[in-house]
Amino acid sequence: MSTEPEPAEDAEAAEPGTPDVAAEGGPGVEAAQGDSEAAAKQSEAEAELAAQRLERERIERRKAEKQGPIAAGTKLSGTAADLLAAVRAVESGEKPVAAVFAEPGPAPRRPAPAARPQPVAASPVAVAADAETVEAARRVLTEGGAPDTLASQVVAALGEGADERLRDDPWQLLRVTGVRPEQADGFARALLGDQCAPDDERRGRAVTVWLLEQAALAGHTALEMAALVSALGRQGVPDPDAAVQDTIAEGDALVFQDALEESGVPEHRGEAEGDGEDGERPVRVLVGLERYALAEESLADGLARLINSVPKEDGSAADWERAAASAGSSTAELIRAVAGHGLVLHTGGEASLAEPAALLGAARELGLRAWAAFHGPVGRDRFAARAAEGAGSGVTTVGGLLSGLEGPGRDADGALDLDVLVVLDAPQLDVETAALLTESLPDGARLVLAGDPAVLWSVGPGRVFADLLAARICPLVTSRRPDPGPLGELVSGVGIGELNQVEAPGKEVVIVPVRDAGEAVHRTVQLVADSVPRAIGIPAEETQVITPGHGGAAGTRALNAALKERLNPGPGRFGGFDPGDRVAYSPAPGRTLPGRVVKADAEGLHLSCAGEAVVVPKERVEQSVRHGWALTAHQALGARWPAVVVVLPGDAVQALSRPWVYTAFGRADRHLSVVHGADQALARAVAEIPAKPRTTRLPALLAPQVPAGG
Template sequence: MTAPSRGPHPEPPAEAEGAEPEATADHPAAGPAAPGETPATAGDTPREAEAEAETAADGVREDPAPEAAGPAGETAGDASPDSAPETSDRAEDPAGSGSSTGPGGAPEGAAPAVGDGAAEQGAAEQEAGRLSEAQAELAAQRELRARIAQRKAERSGPVAAGEGLSGSAAELLAAVRAVERGEKSGGAFYPPTASAPRPAEPAPPRITGPRPAPEAATAGPAVAPEAVAAVRAVLARGRAPEESAPAVAEALGERADAVLREDPWRLLSVPGIRPEQADSFAQALLAGDCGPGDPRRVAALIVRELERAALRGDTAVPSSVILAELAGRAVPDPEEALGQAVADGVVLAFATGPAEPAQATENTKDTEDTEDTVAEDGAEHPGSDEEALPGPVLLALDRYALAEESLADGLARLARSGPDARWESVAEPTELTRALAVHGLVVHTGGEAARAEPAGLAGAARSLGLTAVVAVHSEQAARALDPAAVTVASLLAGTAGPGRDEDGAWALDLLVVLDAPKLGVEAAAVLVESLPDGARLVLGGDPGQLGPAGAGDVFADLLASGTCPRIASRVPDPGPIGELVSGIGVGELNEVAAPGKEVVIVPVRDAGEAVHRAVQLVADSIPRAIGVPADRTQVITVAHGGSAGTRALNTALKARLNPGPGRFGGYDPGDRVAYTPAPGRTLPGTVVSADAAGLRLDCEGTAVTVAKDRIGATLRHGWALTAHQAAALRWPAAVVVLPGDAVDALSRPWVYTAFGRAERHLSVVHGAAAALPRAVTTIPGAPRTTRLRTLLTALLSPSGSPRA
């Protein structure tokens, strides 16, 4: 569609003292943050900003804690802003306070999700006393990883990776494997070497043993008080804050005190601990009998950096990044130290592709950028005949490396499934059913309206006498699509979906997973490994959405590999909001006609005014002018911290919509909350009551009890969410807040995701000046460094599999 023409810009009328500013599409309030304001993304890189800390975050924080001499416990808190923004009872009508046209020439601000900045993991026991979905899901993933590790140990060599490599890259990979087998020293793979291409290794056999049944998993017991007391004694001996003892015991387990005495730097595995703090603790505990090159310190620093990368979505990191980190931490010989860590099994090393010509790096900004590029495409770039440089080496933690290996094996197994003539008998064939008749793995792409197409496959399968399951990421989406649909979490936990056969595989013929861009690599590996031979898998989603809040980028990697058919929907999203979002998806910020005030722009000058306007819209204007009540309107902003982050907005919205003393751990009955039972999952809910067992919530019709000691880690107020938290959910009305102090965090996927959460009405509280159109047109989002694309290409391309 083309945007309507625009006439001359009239001069805005002068405003009376204290009057509300008039908002028009032609005159958005521009503006960076006022002097002295703290940016919401201070301390975060753009890639860290894109990682939602619904995962445990020790380094990605929107409100970084000040450096401190003490070694433990000083993490960034969730304290409210110094003062709640002033609110007003005066109504602000979208019809009069904002433009009813789209943001084509007016709104110029939106922002991508920044890290949540708090450790939000673990789950409370539900009322029935059975395991929570999150506990069962995590236990199932642990069992899968243990089983894969056992398979690797039973093989004569490490897990096969990188088939099809040649030249120096193949030699590098061979050297890595020799290091893992103990045949060479850990530094053997760093010097460039040349040799004949290594013969292709056979693909690893598929796991044929019984698969784990998540419903049979058991959660570990809570840390005993005596274990916490023992940790407290060790912390006191190392002159560390003793109040950190519960967190340390939870992170390191029942033997945490013995672990710390043996390796003080294991303190770095506790969320929020910084290297300087761990060094101080180690010096005190070991009485100076250690140095910067201590292998235990090196191992902890490497693991910490890789875990931080996982929060940004990376499953692997170029070796140059780790070497730079070690050098910056005063490790005497970073290359030797890293080689020893590889030899000791602290980290796995992988060569990612063929050598690149030397001239390809002449104009590269830095080595890390070059290696990130190669890691993404894994392809050989043309160049001159100058001497070739060795391909980059990627380093990965075993949990992510093994999950990617298992996932690649499983996807290849499904993709190699032969034709299934039963799908040719569908009464009304579609592109999807025709693809399923030939291929076992199919990708479907499209917007919100297109979700009905893959969801409809379940009915077609049942008409053929096949067993089919549709899995989505929220109860809300499940109810809207199919009464028989289940959530991915409940499917993994075994509380919904089909039973399992004697091998532990699900007894089904078709699995359709919607909102597939939210799948992280570990959850995807469990899903795929649980599918029986011959089953069909359809992954559906919108490639313009934000990626998962955790390690991996499964949907994007599968699309980029081109190793399975891709069916693109031709169904557009309806209405002005659909037109606006569709344009954003292709990098265009169009002005749209909104006769029913479906899209409204509310310019603001600073973050304080943004909070004030957002509260008025939710409490007064949208209910009165649009007819959507406050409890069906969702506020979406860039970060948790900052002058207009979720904390500031939730403080103001609670004061207006449900004032109370917060007598139950900061919450009152009637409060809207965001419950995070497991990393990467956010469930909207409402506080019902509280008792000795904990805080009782209603989460989309499901009763949940959050234990007292888990409230701080799993709950936030939920009137305002980040875009990562809101992904895969929709509300009748959404208010997207774009403060001027968050413009550095903007990207096209963030804008696309945030604007697309509204069904009937979208208000954009806009104070980001030109950052919005710049983000939409020029910032496609930071790529993630993963190995899945390369693995899939190596496994499937030689077999002649269909490519997109």
């Protein structure tokens, strides 16, 4: 590991801010698009969103069929401009979502569906809101002292009659992304006058739902009752217990009582009822939003169906054994496991991708319709190149697979027309996407969830891959292929909590110490534009910068501004962008596509993302496109670059954890430079700070359906 202590001038620091930890997935929220011409050019992400909406509607219908209960005046406190800025900052990724749950706090199931979800026809993400409805909402916002530019978001969140809903319950403004309780309180005081009181049950319900939504943004699918009640108290709700019960009674949230096994789920034992003295199993009481609760139930049902069913008899046992015998070591284990099981887990680093590639090749030789899916086109293309010899074609993105824009399409029953599906970056699966995948698989299909368990978890709620690894309900194959070279040695050590010095004779790993954030920005630009191209031979366009957050003096905003000035200076005449700018495009929350600006015209901003042309309407540019020379680790997931510069400024040490460091360092193929201003915080994060716990119900839902050990 080399050290490069070359002195540098202090660069001008950007505005201070807070690292974006909870919402690291980047900018981008769903917006209305009513242009019918867009249907023909619909993006894969938009089609995926439409498919997810169809699945949620199906879950809604199923819920309605369930019988019985589930067991288990003044102005704003700030100015209107402050409220608008808060909303826009969260939407654009400049500010994190509320970190209310950043740290851990102290029914009958449906039958198998007769018909699988059908592919969704290309259509715009949403129909533009009626102008009269928006205008009515605008008038109410103005009356309450809120910025009228929020009218479209209000209508999108509350639907038809949004103005009446706001008048009846001003705290419904909390449904708009970025609005906080104190801002909704000011809006309510302006509308209600003397009738506005902190003990208003409408406020209690709205704040309860808001807290559950914030928890979902932090990765939880539900919250333990004690954690929710405590959080309500911190938000000034006088009677938190009554607020929760009222929210449940109104149907805005669901309550569950999940039995705890003897071995338990340690990170979820914050609240348990019963201690087993009377022969009763202890339970934990959870509260969750209907959307995620039902998606997790649907996922559990789908996984149980895969685990308990007999895989389709394609190829004899002898054929599978011959395929396994011709492979080596853990590849043979993987082939044998897939031969006899409907669900298989596979873990390993970058080198282990050769094993699912060999599995796909073997399955295709046996006549099976085998497909692999990555979350993004960068990962898809990288794996397709690696698997070309073993698997040939048959690599798609998860969104393209579900929408029907890529992959095998669907059969007459609406199921995916395949026999084997390998999801190659399974830690990125959130509960909604995972539920839609499992529900879409035909009976007798085999599902392989493969990935590196040490990387950051999904941007969306849940920890599907980690929950399945912990549950031990299906075969697990652990790759024995180590990632090679000094980079592989360094990253492998981080994965087990050790920050090792590694020998790097070819300058594969370089440490660049800095004194402050200003120097960090200066040295980063120097590395990307000069040092790495000159010393390593990797051009600037193949070097990616990764930093803990969007804000701060060395966050993505400050670094991107400095890198643009050096690498592609220009006036930013297209909404802050110029042709040739590197960008990060977020077509949907949690989805980031690296790309470049091609041009801009009346249609919008034209990008090239993974070789595909994308047009972002001008009204969407501010929300969904940012410069991309520098990314966060979550934005970089699923991709690798020849060279990576990881920036660790001193003002972002609270964002560091072992999964973050592992993910950031692991994005480098040939060279890693670490601009190091975190002192001992880096070693402490690697050794002592694991992934933050997430409260989920998946293990408890699977336990009664699947025997231990699968």
